[in-house]
Amino acid sequence: MTGTATGRRRSTTKAARARATLSDVAREAGVSLATASRALNGTSGRAVGDGLRERVQAAADRLDYSPDANAQAMARGRTASIGLVVHDIADPYFSSIAAGVTAAADAGGYAVTLANTQHDHVRELHFVQTLQSQRARAIILAGGRQDDDEANDRLRAALRGYREQGGTVAVIGQAILGVSTVRVDNVGGSAALATALHGLGYRRFGVMAGPQRHLTARERTTGFVDALARLGVDVPPAAVVHSEFTRTGGNTALAELLLRAPDVELVFAVNDVMAVGAMSAARDAGIVVPGGLAFAGFDDIATLHDVNPALTTVHLPLEEMGRLATPLALDAAAEPREVVVTGEVRLRDSTPARSA
Amino acid sequence: MTGTATGRRRSTTKAARARATLSDVAREAGVSLATASRALNGTSGRAVGDGLRERVQAAADRLDYSPDANAQAMARGRTASIGLVVHDIADPYFSSIAAGVTAAADAGGYAVTLANTQHDHVRELHFVQTLQSQRARAIILAGGRQDDDEANDRLRAALRGYREQGGTVAVIGQAILGVSTVRVDNVGGSAALATALHGLGYRRFGVMAGPQRHLTARERTTGFVDALARLGVDVPPAAVVHSEFTRTGGNTALAELLLRAPDVELVFAVNDVMAVGAMSAARDAGIVVPGGLAFAGFDDIATLHDVNPALTTVHLPLEEMGRLATPLALDAAAEPREVVVTGEVRLRDSTPARSA
DNA sequence: GTTGGAGGTGAAAACGCTTACCGAGAGGAT
DNA sequence: ATCCTCTCGGTAAGCGTTTTCACCTCCAAC
Numbered sequence: 001m002t003g004t005a006t007g008r009r010r011s012t013t014k015a016a017r018a019r020a021t022l023s024d025v026a027r028e029a030g031v032s033l034a035t036a037s038r039a040l041n042g043t044s045g046r047a048v049g050d051g052l053r054e055r056v057q058a059a060a061d062r063l064d065y066s067p068d069a070n071a072q073a074m075a076r077g078r079t080a081s082i083g084l085v086v087h088d089i090a091d092p093y094f095s096s097i098a099a100g101v102t103a104a105a106d107a108g109g110y111a112v113t114l115a116n117t118q119h120d121h122v123r124e125l126h127f128v129q130t131l132q133s134q135r136a137r138a139i140i141l142a143g144g145r146q147d148d149d150e151a152n153d154r155l156r157a158a159l160r161g162y163r164e165q166g167g168t169v170a171v172i173g174q175a176i177l178g179v180s181t182v183r184v185d186n187v188g189g190s191a192a193l194a195t196a197l198h199g200l201g202y203r204r205f206g207v208m209a210g211p212q213r214h215l216t217a218r219e220r221t222t223g224f225v226d227a228l229a230r231l232g233v234d235v236p237p238a239a240v241v242h243s244e245f246t247r248t249g250g251n252t253a254l255a256e257l258l259l260r261a262p263d264v265e266l267v268f269a270v271n272d273v274m275a276v277g278a279m280s281a282a283r284d285a286g287i288v289v290p291g292g293l294a295f296a297g298f299d300d301i302a303t304l305h306d307v308n309p310a311l312t313t314v315h316l317p318l319e320e321m322g323r324l325a326t327p328l329a330l331d332a333a334a335e336p337r338e339v340v341v342t343g344e345v346r347l348r349d350s351t352p353a354r355s356a
Numbered sequence: 357m358t359g360t361a362t363g364r365r366r367s368t369t370k371a372a373r374a375r376a377t378l379s380d381v382a383r384e385a386g387v388s389l390a391t392a393s394r395a396l397n398g399t400s401g402r403a404v405g406d407g408l409r410e411r412v413q414a415a416a417d418r419l420d421y422s423p424d425a426n427a428q429a430m431a432r433g434r435t436a437s438i439g440l441v442v443h444d445i446a447d448p449y450f451s452s453i454a455a456g457v458t459a460a461a462d463a464g465g466y467a468v469t470l471a472n473t474q475h476d477h478v479r480e481l482h483f484v485q486t487l488q489s490q491r492a493r494a495i496i497l498a499g500g501r502q503d504d505d506e507a508n509d510r511l512r513a514a515l516r517g518y519r520e521q522g523g524t525v526a527v528i529g530q531a532i533l534g535v536s537t538v539r540v541d542n543v544g545g546s547a548a549l550a551t552a553l554h555g556l557g558y559r560r561f562g563v564m565a566g567p568q569r570h571l572t573a574r575e576r577t578t579g580f581v582d583a584l585a586r587l588g589v590d591v592p593p594a595a596v597v598h599s600e601f602t603r604t605g606g607n608t609a610l611a612e613l614l615l616r617a618p619d620v621e622l623v624f625a626v627n628d629v630m631a632v633g634a635m636s637a638a639r640d641a642g643i644v645v646p647g648g649l650a651f652a653g654f655d656d657i658a659t660l661h662d663v664n665p666a667l668t669t670v671h672l673p674l675e676e677m678g679r680l681a682t683p684l685a686l687d688a689a690a691e692p693r694e695v696v697v698t699g700e701v702r703l704r705d706s707t708p709a710r711s712a
Numbered sequence: 713g714t715t716g717g718a719g720g721t722g723a724a725a726a727c728g729c730t731t732a733c734c735g736a737g738a739g740g741a742t
Numbered sequence: 743a744t745c746c747t748c749t750c751g752g753t754a755a756g757c758g759t760t761t762t763c764a765c766c767t768c769c770a771a772c
Contacts, residue, residue, distance in 0.1 A: 019521045021727090021728055021729085022728065022729060022730095023728080023729095031751080031752090032751065032752045032753075033728095033729085033730095033752085033753090033754095034730080034731075034751075034752060034753075034754095035750085035751060035752075037729070037730060037731085038730090038731090038750095038751090041730085048750070048751080049749090049750070049751090052750090052751085064517060066485060066488055066489050067489055067728085067729075068430070068489065068491060068727085068728055068729070069486075069489045069490040069491065070426045070427075070429040070430045070435065070490070070491055070727090070728085070729095071426075071430055071727070071728035071729040071730090071757090072728080072729060072730075073426040073729095073757095074424070074426050074427055074430060074727090074728080074729070074730090074757045074758070074759090075728075075729040075730040075731080075756080075757060076729080076730065076731095076757090077730095077757070079426065081469070081490075084470070088455070089445075089451050089454045089455050089458060090448075090451050090452050090454070090455035090658075090675065091451075092446075092448060092451070092659055094451075095445050095446050095447075095448070095450075095451035095454075096446050098445050098446070098451075098470070098472075099444070099445050099446035099472060102445060102470060102471070102472040103472070103474075106472070106479075111469055111471070111486060111490065112469065112470045112471075113437070113467050113468065113469050113470070114440070114454070114458060114468045114469070114470040115458070115467075115468075116454075116455060116458035116459070116462070118459075123462075129422060130467060132422055133422050133423055133424070133425045134425040134426070134437075134467065135424060135425065135426055161420065165375045247658070247659075247661065247662065273659070276662040277662060279662065280661075280662040280664075283664070301659070302446075302603070303448055303603075303629070303657070303659045303660065304659065305603065305636075306603065306632040306633060306635065306636040306663055307662055307663050307664065308636075308639070308663065308664040319446065377757095377758055377759090378758065378759065378760095379758080379759095387721080387722090388721065388722045388723075389722080389723090389724095389758095389759085389760095390721070390722055390723080390724090390760085390761080391720085391721060391722075393759070393760060393761085394720095394721090394760090394761095397760085405719090405720065405721090408720085408721085423758085423759075424757085424758050424759070426757090426758080426759090427727090427757070427758035427759040427760090428758080428759055428760075429727095429759090430727045430728070430729090430757090430758080430759070430760090431726080431727060431758075431759040431760040431761080432727090432759080432760065432761095433727070433760095
């Protein structure tokens with residue numbers, strides 16, 4: 001009647017019911033498209049009369065209307081989603097951070113797109129580009145950076161491109177990417193741990209230093225070793241072994257450590273997961289823990305609270321870090337900001353005081 | 357000159373460089389929009405000449421073009437993202453599943469949108485609607501269902517709406533939602549565990565049954581109890597206590613269990629996390645583990661492999677389950693399919709053979 | 713020397729929404 | 743009374759793609 005060909009677009013037979021669009025809602029409510037949009041989007045700039053708003057809302061409910069987020073994204077020029085890039089979501093370190101991010105994002109009305117790099121630079125870079133394609137509002141890169149200039153440069157370039165097009169970024173880790181960062185004070189944390197352990201009477205230390213080029217691993221190692229040096233205790237290079245950041249890494253590295261430095265009293269693993277793996281290995285080798293060999297870790301992973309003996313470690317508020325990173329990532333400030341998170345030493349049974 | 361107001365749309369000053377669009381690429385390459393689109397999308401229906409394709413590709417590279425996923429979604433009527441809904445991403449059970457899903461999704465070129473319900477029905481429902489708004493290609497609901505008809509009905513209705521509009525769904529848990537499911541054989545797993553423990557000589561069992569209305573918890577409990585009944589062993593109702601699915605849940609529930617059934621020899625907690633919490637509580641109460649009280653769990657969480665004594669449990673291929681659920685979720689088959697995952701009993705030190 | 717295809721290319725119409733911009737009525741100030 | 747301003751609704755122009763037609767050119771076959 002009125003229109004030309006808009007006739008039989010929607011059939012009453014619900015064979016494969018097409019979704020209701022905003023036009024449908026507008027027609028149903030007897031208002032224009034614009035009014036329908038304004039009525040449903042709360043008071044975005046303009047207000048619509050109460051009567052109309054209710055009428056439109058009712059029509060929308062009746063039609064079971066759900067707005068098309070993609071169309072909205074396009075029309076608005078921005079989305080309501082945050083990209084979260086982690087190294088390994090199965091690692092409790094990252095899953096805790098993810099819990100914090102999802103909580104904060106949810107509270108702000110954002111959806112979270114999860115990308116799991118599996119510790120692969122190339123994949124990480126690729127994900128940044130994908131997120132850019134999706135016009136994600138912000139990206140959070142969780143996890144320590146590597147000492148790899150080429151990879152870092154490439155990543156920086158990708159992030160620059162993303163930011164030039166209106167995206168914002170935050171990193172949880174090291175502040176080397178030129179973006180806002182939640183920085184973990186790894187050096188301070190492990191120094192405090194070293195001091196505390198020294199106070200307990202330990203003098204001969206071994207370190208499971210994690211992956212060679214991993215900055216977090218490196219910071220924790222040097223923080224620990226340097227603090228001991230200041231206390232007059234030397235950690236010989238032979239007593240520092242590298243390995244993967246995993247349980248298996250700790251497990252296999254223990255043998256090497258004991259071979260190279262048989263007289264250590266305490267092993268500091270730069271994360272809890274490795275520490276626990278190493279502790280198991282020690283026990284399997286017939287060593288009494290902590291009597292024969294003491295262990296300390298870093299992170300204070302919740303799932304590991306019940307290992308026995310309870311693990312001495314540096315507590316990190318992982319979920320909180322995720323929560324903190326979210327507003328940081330969303331903030332379009334010209335100058336990158338930095339939030340420092342300090343760990344807290346938790347002395348437990350795995351490092352009993354040592355009667356000199 | 358030619359157009360009307362298209363003049364100074366793009367300024368050479370790169371103050372805030374606007375992103376290149378496909379039109380820009382087309383203009384740069386000297387072809388039409390249509391050709392540019394076809395050239396970049398591989399051979400979608402139509403082929404473009406090799407020369408042109410290369411020219412367009414070069415232009416795209418030169419302009420650093422990245423397609424707008426939202427616009428593509430709109431034009432194509434579908435997206436390349438999968439929604440993953442979990443109860444608690446910080447729980448290793450779910451983070452392992454998430455690892456599997458991200459791996460499979462990544463391999464298929466899909467992005468993953470993560471939603472963390474924090475065990476809240478309302479939030480779960482809300483996320484389904486959000487994902488529908490985003491026109492997610494598929495949704496994976498991970499985690500056991502509740503015995504709550506109202507919530508299940510609402511969820512079913514939401515999923516029906518989503519599927520009517522072209523979405524596809526899979527569940528990891530119970531097959532009660534009318535969609536494809538990766539079903540865990542909880543009954544079989546705990547029955548096998550019960551049988552094995554009975555074989556070791558245990559006769560007096562306590563059960564930490566988890567949340568009352570949680571179907572997974574319930575299946576594991578009844579599977580265990582029924583199997584024992586078949587073996588002639590009775591688990592008195594008093595020896596079955598409910599609690600949250602967490603470490604704290606196990607921790608606090610132990611006292612109640614010991615109060616109500618002081619003579620139990622072995623506590624079966626329906627998941628590892630609770631088992632470990634309970635084990636700790638027992639030790640704190642001065643009980644020798646496993647000598648004074650033995651423990652068994654369910655799931656075989658990797659992070660918990662190093663608790664001491666090593667926990668007897670039923671191994672579940674969690675990551676694999678996530679991987680399996682992905683194609684299931686993507687499949688638009690009319691009939692829901694069901695994949696059954698069977699657990700495998702792993703007897704370890706927490707349940708030594710009992711000399712009758 | 714026509715004619716019927718292929719094989720490529722382009723113009724333009726969607727996709728579903730937001731948001732200037734415009735216009736009409738209502739109410740207040742002069 | 744008249745003019746101005748304010749409010750609130752509608753019209754229509756995008757947003758960046760994909761995709762349907764329509765068209766053109768070049769060849770092979772008759």
